[in-house]
Structures are given as C-alpha cells and as structure tokens.
Amino acid sequence: MLDAARRLVSPSARSDVPPFMVMDVMSAAARIEAAGGQVVHMEVGQPAAPAPSTAIAAARKALDAGRVSYTEALGIRSLRRRIAAHYAATYGQAVDPERVVVTTGSSAGFILAFLTLFEPGDRVAIATPGYPPYRHILTALGCEPVLIETDAATRFALTGAALIAAHSRTPLKGVLVASPANPTGTMMTGEALGDLVDTAEDAGIRVISDEIYHGLDYTFAAATAARLTDNAVIINSFSKYFCMTGWRIGWMVVPPHLVRTIERLHQNLAISVPSLSQVAAEAAFEGHAEMQAVKHGYEDNRRILLAGLPQAGLDKFLPVDGAFYLYADVSHFCDDSLDFAKRMLEQAHVASTPGIDFDPLHGRRFVRFCYAGSRQEMHEAVERIGNWLKR
Numbered sequence: 001m002l003d004a005a006r007r008l009v010s011p012s013a014r015s016d017v018p019p020f021m022v023m024d025v026m027s028a029a030a031r032i033e034a035a036g037g038q039v040v041h042m043e044v045g046q047p048a049a050p051a052p053s054t055a056i057a058a059a060r061k062a063l064d065a066g067r068v069s070y071t072e073a074l075g076i077r078s079l080r081r082r083i084a085a086h087y088a089a090t091y092g093q094a095v096d097p098e099r100v101v102v103t104t105g106s107s108a109g110f111i112l113a114f115l116t117l118f119e120p121g122d123r124v125a126i127a128t129p130g131y132p133p134y135r136h137i138l139t140a141l142g143c144e145p146v147l148i149e150t151d152a153a154t155r156f157a158l159t160g161a162a163l164i165a166a167h168s169r170t171p172l173k174g175v176l177v178a179s180p181a182n183p184t185g186t187m188m189t190g191e192a193l194g195d196l197v198d199t200a201e202d203a204g205i206r207v208i209s210d211e212i213y214h215g216l217d218y219t220f221a222a223a224t225a226a227r228l229t230d231n232a233v234i235i236n237s238f239s240k241y242f243c244m245t246g247w248r249i250g251w252m253v254v255p256p257h258l259v260r261t262i263e264r265l266h267q268n269l270a271i272s273v274p275s276l277s278q279v280a281a282e283a284a285f286e287g288h289a290e291m292q293a294v295k296h297g298y299e300d301n302r303r304i305l306l307a308g309l310p311q312a313g314l315d316k317f318l319p320v321d322g323a324f325y326l327y328a329d330v331s332h333f334c335d336d337s338l339d340f341a342k343r344m345l346e347q348a349h350v351a352s353t354p355g356i357d358f359d360p361l362h363g364r365r366f367v368r369f370c371y372a373g374s375r376q377e378m379h380e381a382v383e384r385i386g387n388w389l390k391r
C-alpha cells in the first residue's frame, strides 16, 4: 500500500536537494540542552538582537489599525522609495524606485532572479565555499550551478579571470557574487567587484549580486554592484543588518526592462510580501542608530575571537572582513570537520557548522562560527574551545 503510494506520488528529481547540516547540529544542541547542558550557539547565521524598535512599533500600529491586506506585487510604494533613498544615502548612488522590488526575504529574490534570467539547463557560476541554497535553488529550477574554487590570493572571491576560464570551458549564462560572503565572512574590494562585473558583462554573462550582509563590514566598506552597472540584479534583505530574519522581507534592484517580468512572476508566485513586514521594514530605516549599536557588538565579538581563538588553538582562518562569520581551518586536528563539530558540541558544548554544508570540495577541512551572539558567549566559547583542544 505504502509502496504503491510512494510510486504514485514519488518526488520529482529536481526536488532532491541536500539537507542543511546546520539543522542537524541544531537538533543535537537541543538534545544537550534538554538534558540540562548549556550550549554556546555559534551555528546559526542570525542576529541575536530583535528588529529595530521603530519597526516593531510600526508593525504594532498597523496591526491595531485592523485590516492586513495584499499590497502591489512590487511592494508598497513608500517602501520602494525608502529603499531607493538608502542607495543615495549609503553609496551616493541614485536608484530609481521603479527598479526596486520588495521580496519575501532575499531567498525569494533568488527564485525571482533565476526564473527571470535563466532557462532550464543554463549554467551559473558561484564561488565555493558559498551559501548552499544558491546551488540548491538553481538545481531545483533546472539550472546547473558551476562551482568555482576560490583561494587566499583573491580573499576567497571570484575573479574575472576565473570566470572567463570557466566560461571558455563551457559557456556560462550567469554569475552570482556575494560580498560579504557566507560562510567565509570575506569581502571583495570595490576594484575586484568592478573587475568581475566588467568581465562578466563583456562576455555576456548576467550578474547577480547578493548584498545581504551589507552594513556589516569591519575592515573596508562593502561596494554595491548598483554603482557599477544598471544591468546586474542586486539582492538584499532586512534579515541581517536590520535583525529581521523572521519578518521575511528583502528587496531587489533590477534592470529597468525586467521590472514588468518580475512583477508578473511575483503576482503569480506570491501575490505580495506580507504587508505588516513591509510597514515594519520602512520604519526599520529610522532605527539606524540602534542597528549601529548592534553592529558595534559584532565588532567587539570579532575582536574577542581574533584574539582568543589562536590562543585556544584555532589559528588558521580566512580574513574576517564582514558579516558575522569566521571560517576556521581545522584540518590540523582531524580530516573531517563534521566529526570535529560533533565532538566540539558534545564535549565542549560549542555549536558550529561543518564546512561540508558550504563546500562539497574542501568543506571537510573547515568549520564556520557565527559571532552574532553576546560578548559573554564569545568569551565562553574561546575558553571552552581552548580547554577542549588542550585535553
């Protein structure tokens, strides 16, 4: 009976995407906590702080007003204007509000971008290590992710030269860049991003720039592709800098001639983004000072880890430029970071994410630490890891 049902409603081949290992780490951490253990959580990439109080107050007011309705598919006009103004204020770049599309987190932005730019079978370059859903969403939509290895010489970022080398082997239709990046926390300089965008455009390769960690840069300012070209699809979110992961709201800046296509797709796929989240997002921009204070907390955490982890025994990591991630090479301790992460969780009660989630090629050498927690937790983590590695 069950077999017959399985045959009748077997899942499609394209829905066969791998799980996110970090979820398994979270379950293991929850078991330890249920048994009375205290875990320092550095596995999940999300801020510990709430949304700006301005955002929460605006959502409350909108809720009290009663009716919560659909909005235009592209988003509430005043929010689109506010996002456009953010580009002028932050990067000195005028952006036409008509090019702004409000999305259900950047996650929905990827789906809209990939559907708009690519046909099934198209090849899209992404850096490895990288954020796993890039490749999983591409695969689910019938596109082929092309993993390009990065290394220290380029701050673990894609370069124009690497892109062209891959393109000449088998033609690419698109490239997705991210700076600051997840899991590495590394960033591209403005010059490196400019070189990549120019190279891609000259070769007819479409550019998508994931700028979700903008605002969280500690060594030099993050550059937006919006300053370089009108042809790139820029994806951003309120999840990270504005601490609004659960509100599920983000945005895109798209080439003018793609707006109507994306609008039609969005009308059909989602109708609109939840209106309470849109109201809250617009007000979030008024909470800048609060969010800067949160960012200063990450800066302190970063300093604690940069000073403490080498003393604890973890002294090999990628440049810790932005976002809130530190990507540490643990290959001198063991040849499987999944096992390393499991043992560190069970024995030291520090939860991290094994690199295999982010890099099928070399991920077994790395673990990712998220430093979006409290200062106290960072000190605790350094001490526990040090004691554990010295055992």
Ligand SMILES: Cc1ncc(COP(=O)(O)O)c(C=O)c1O
Pocket: 045, 104, 105, 106, 107, 108, 131, 178, 181, 182, 210, 212, 236, 237, 238, 239, 245, 248, 249, 250
């Ligand atoms: C690099 C990167 N892009 C996109 C996302 C998706 O975020 P959201 O859908 O909450 O905007 C994440 C989430 O962790 C991320 O790390």
